[in-house]
Amino acid sequence: MRYVLGKLGFYLAALWAAVTLDFLLPRLIPGTPVDAVLARMSQHGSVPPGERKALELMLGGPHGSVVSQYFQYLGDLVRGRFGTSVTYYPVPVSAVIRQSILWTVVLVGVATVFSFTLGIAFGTIAGWKRGTWADNLIAPATFLAAIPYFWLALLALYFLAGRFGLPVAGGYDTQSVYVSFSWPFISSAIGHAILPAATIIISSLAGWALGMRNMMVSTLAEDYMVAAEARGLPRRTLMIGYAARNAVLPSVTGVAIALGFVVGGALITEQVFSYPGIGTALYQAVANSDYPLMQAVFLVITVAVLGGNFLVDLLYAVIDPRTRRRA
């Protein structure tokens, strides 16, 4: 329990750092983002009178001390008030986020689970059968990790979608189905997710495989492996129950580090496929200097990544009993 509380404390601290960063950044930048945003808003139509004050709270303005602005900002965040989006004016930022968040969570979540499972399985076999064909695939696979996600995605889009007519643009077929909990929609969404998910998996798989392979090799040289083999345990038990079980631990902590990268890469992949997730929202925000939306997307992504890390930490306590005892 103390372990869980300790971790929770850390993630709350990290969250606070992110929120504060989000508050400080627009205020540290020279120039007045508020005027820039207001100018853009007025291009879309009349701006309600309260808008300037709301924007100044988010982005910094001349009124009130920084400290009081900070607390008002925190209060707004707690109540889920992120201001109005410039890109989708006059839709509130929170509505934009609500529409897009689930798309990304499902896409990135499923792709990461696939990539992790496949990579670990691949790494286990490569480490176990060192020097065989499986092991020889590791080096070429690391090249895939060095390819820019989005470049691979665009090529896939061009060659696969263009030539073979795979569905790609958008998260589902907007022509024939509506967003609903029905089979036509779900199957359409799955079909449209295949290519984006595949590019995420291909470019992140090798990292897991290489890490797992190297840990397997180190684990196989441990004395307890020799002892277990001497006892005549079946090879399957040796490979999975003894070697892989221990070798996988650093990879699980690695998820924490990787999640941020995967989300970052997925953001760009989404833009390539016009996937209706948070990455596309961020891209739109960046393209339109939509600071309120940008700030909120950053916060939401941070909360998601921190939450994911927290789950991984809890999982770690389950699979590695030493963590629990020490805490």
Add this chain to the structure above:
Amino acid sequence: MARTPSSRRRRPVKLYAGLGIVGFFALIALVGPVLVSGAGRISADSMARPSGSHLLGTTDIGQDTFKELIVGTRAELEICLTAGLLAMSLALLIGVTGGYLGGKADQVLTAVANVFLVLPTLPLIFLVADLVHPKNPFVIALIIGTTSWAASARVLRGQTLSLTRREYIDAARVGGESHRRILVCEIMPNLLPVIAAQLVFAFIGALLTHAGVAYLGLDNSSNVNWGTMLYFANNALALQRGAWWWFVPPGLCIALVGAGLSLINLGIDELVNPRLRVPRARAVRRRMESVATAAEVDEKVTA
């Protein structure tokens, strides 16, 4: 370590191959812009296929793609180098200091590194890059460098911690050596392989991050580098219009440099950690001496 027949020194093929690839691009970056003239010049020859006069065809406004690529090499590698070195310096400063000092200082530095580690850096970079609107390409490198040091700092901290606890460091301390001398002469040399590997990782990270940031149009569009080339190519729908010669080469160059750097890392890994090498005779596998490798010690310390 006693040399068994299987671990007889072999040529580190991967390391050489990686150094070859990266060296080739470094050479282009050094001499390329001098040899190529008229890059970026606009001509009426729009979207021309590769030919004798334009080795890699032209862009939608008639710029020579090959010349852009050559000139962009220097800019791209400069950004990569600056961001990587900056991230590494920060990682060294925070990781080694924490690992060496221990105690409260270590706890604070570790907490800072952990926070930076879990924050998603790419959206953060977008946010900062869009707010700053950098004209100078080094600003992008600065932003990338200051947000991507945390993972290396953690590795270096673990390694320093395990080195600091060894007896020869105690001996140096008892012998009255100064902190600076212990750090520079006793610890640093043993950290070198880790530093080299982490530095290469930092370069790969900077390369890919910059490519992504520039692709989304956050690098200043007057800078010519591989990332901005991809941005313009994509904006002009180069692929859809069949102009693969505009879109494929910059990405391929990024992938090649990235692959070269990964090869260097694999090579360093195998040099430093002989266990990862594929032994000649498979029977040797279990008989290898259990040398406490860097990875293991690191595990035990951080566990």
